[in-house]
Amino acid sequence: xxxxxxxxxxxxxxxxxxxxxxxxxxxxxxxxxxxxxxxxxxxxxxxxxxxxxxxxxxxxxxxxxxxxxxxxxxxxxxxxxxxxxxxx
Amino acid sequence: xxxxxxxxxxxxxxxxxxxxxxxxxxxxxxxxxxxxxxxxxxxxxxxxxxxxxxxxxxxxxxxxxxxxxxxxxxxxxxxxxxxxxxxxxxxxxxxxxxxxxxxxxxxxxxxxxxxxxxxxxxxxxxxxxxxxxxxxxxxxxxxxxxxxxxxxxxxxxxxxxxxxxxxxxxxxxxxxxxxxxxxxxxxxxxxxxxxxxxxxxxxxxxxxxxxxxxxxxxxxxxxxxxxxxxxxxxxxxxxxxxxxxxxxxxxxxxxxxxxxxxxxxxxxxxxxxxxxxxxxxxxxxxxxxxxxxxxxxxxxxxxxxxxxxxxxxxxxxxxxxxxxxxxxxxxxxxxxxxxxxxxxxxxxxxxxxxxxxxxxxxxxxxxxxxxxxxxxxxxxxxxxxxxxxxxxxxxxxxxxxxxxxx
Numbered sequence: 001x002x003x004x005x006x007x008x009x010x011x012x013x014x015x016x017x018x019x020x021x022x023x024x025x026x027x028x029x030x031x032x033x034x035x036x037x038x039x040x041x042x043x044x045x046x047x048x049x050x051x052x053x054x055x056x057x058x059x060x061x062x063x064x065x066x067x068x069x070x071x072x073x074x075x076x077x078x079x080x081x082x083x084x085x086x087x088x
Numbered sequence: 089x090x091x092x093x094x095x096x097x098x099x100x101x102x103x104x105x106x107x108x109x110x111x112x113x114x115x116x117x118x119x120x121x122x123x124x125x126x127x128x129x130x131x132x133x134x135x136x137x138x139x140x141x142x143x144x145x146x147x148x149x150x151x152x153x154x155x156x157x158x159x160x161x162x163x164x165x166x167x168x169x170x171x172x173x174x175x176x177x178x179x180x181x182x183x184x185x186x187x188x189x190x191x192x193x194x195x196x197x198x199x200x201x202x203x204x205x206x207x208x209x210x211x212x213x214x215x216x217x218x219x220x221x222x223x224x225x226x227x228x229x230x231x232x233x234x235x236x237x238x239x240x241x242x243x244x245x246x247x248x249x250x251x252x253x254x255x256x257x258x259x260x261x262x263x264x265x266x267x268x269x270x271x272x273x274x275x276x277x278x279x280x281x282x283x284x285x286x287x288x289x290x291x292x293x294x295x296x297x298x299x300x301x302x303x304x305x306x307x308x309x310x311x312x313x314x315x316x317x318x319x320x321x322x323x324x325x326x327x328x329x330x331x332x333x334x335x336x337x338x339x340x341x342x343x344x345x346x347x348x349x350x351x352x353x354x355x356x357x358x359x360x361x362x363x364x365x366x367x368x369x370x371x372x373x374x375x376x377x378x379x380x381x382x383x384x385x386x387x388x389x390x391x392x393x394x395x396x397x398x399x400x401x402x403x404x405x406x407x408x409x410x411x412x413x414x415x416x417x418x419x420x421x422x423x424x425x426x427x428x429x430x431x432x433x434x435x436x437x438x439x440x441x442x443x444x445x446x447x448x449x450x451x452x453x454x455x456x457x458x459x460x461x462x463x464x465x466x467x468x469x470x471x472x473x474x475x476x477x478x479x480x481x482x483x484x485x486x487x488x489x490x491x492x493x494x
Contacts, residue, residue, distance in 0.1 A: 042219040043219075045218065045219035046218040046220060049215075049218045052215060052216065053216065
């Protein structure tokens with residue numbers, strides 16, 4: 001049985017909290033990764049690696065990552081990747 | 089030529105995370121050498137001892153600055169901050185292009201380097217490599233991270249000459265200030281203890297292997313029972329400053345740096361060379377305008393290897409005879425490799441300030457091949473005005489610093 005959508009969304013928040021030492025109250029769905037959470041281009045490289053490890057998905061070569069702007073975008077993107085990988 | 093003084097010091101070592109802990113530890117004859125947990129898992133690694141430092145308070149460095157730092161980078165930043173605080177230099181002053189930073193090491197960040205290989209090589213897959221691994225494991229990781237974190241905009245450089253790295257960093261900073269290219273340079277060396285580092289010496293039969301069950305009895309510089317070096321880690325930083333500037337702002341002046349030489353022995357990559365060591369000491373003295381009789385103390389490289397100690401003693405005996413006290417600090421803090429020249433120089437400055445010479449720890453019976461010099465067997469009160477600090481490295485690289493108390 002796969003993880004629930006809520007659990008996956010929560011795990012995304014956990015990565016941001018643990019790996020990037022962000023206070024949990026800042027990690028709201030509408031928070032912009034660059035403008036609000038102050039991540040930069042180097043952090044995004046590491047965020048991709050952290051997501052790949054956490055969810056067992058491939059992101060680095062996926063061009064859709066450039067559309068990800070907010071925490072909610074990231075959560076939706078991971079859910080989509082999980083569904084795609086489960087479908088294949 | 090302009091004059092150069094040391095106006096600040098900072099240290100992270102196996103004896104503690106500041107200069108006072110380092111100096112007090114040595115004054116109390118403590119050993120930082122421990123049995124290293126987990127090292128027995130490495131087949132063929134015979135030396136299971138090390139002198140680890142404690143990584144602590146690293147979260148005082150904001151994440152965005154810290155993310156590019158491995159263990160060595162964190163040590164270097166912490167020691168640099170201590171040194172600047174001791175010198176009374178504010179962060180705001182560091183943005184001048186007249187302030188530089190030169191920090192060397194033997195290895196780049198060993199932990200990060202190994203992690204990179206562990207991630208990438210078994211699967212030939214880059215997809216799990218983080219952006220930060222590169223910054224944590226490049227050869228200039230210590231100097232680069234210190235300069236970025238502190239906002240240093242002058243000369244930023246990393247010397248890489250194994251165990252002579254810190255001495256070369258200090259010597260290079262000295263030259264830059266003397267020549268008028270820089271006014272202040274943070275100089276020193278950093279190293280992190282890792283099984284791969286000890287292994288590189290172990291396979292050359294250069295490590296201590298007989299004291300795994302009694303770590304504080306090794307290394308044993310100049311002793312009959314010496315059986316090799318023990319790797320340590322940490323970072324030593326000195327603030328070098330142009331003399332007039334330091335005087336003008338009422339800075340503490342630990343000593344004046346009055347001589348430096350670095351030279352290759354031009355022969356074997358690992359065997360110590362008495363002629364090369366002697367030549368380097370004589371050149372440093374000549375540059376300082378001193379005769380051997382003007383020197384009050386020699387801080388030996390003294391790693392406790394069989395050949396190295398004998399070659400160094402022979403060279404010291406040729407230059408100084410048995411008139412000048414000689415000791416090694418490796419028995420207390422192990423061989424901190426790229427950091428050793430700076431950490432041990434900092435202890436020498438404390439000896440000058442306290443008017444005491446510290447003895448070589450674990451020197452119980454002077455070996456027959458280490459005679460002819462005046463070994464310091466017991467720490468004792470002694471006025472030290474001028475000291476010589478020796479550093480010698482694999483690759484036949486020698487470096488010698490000469491300091492005078494003002």
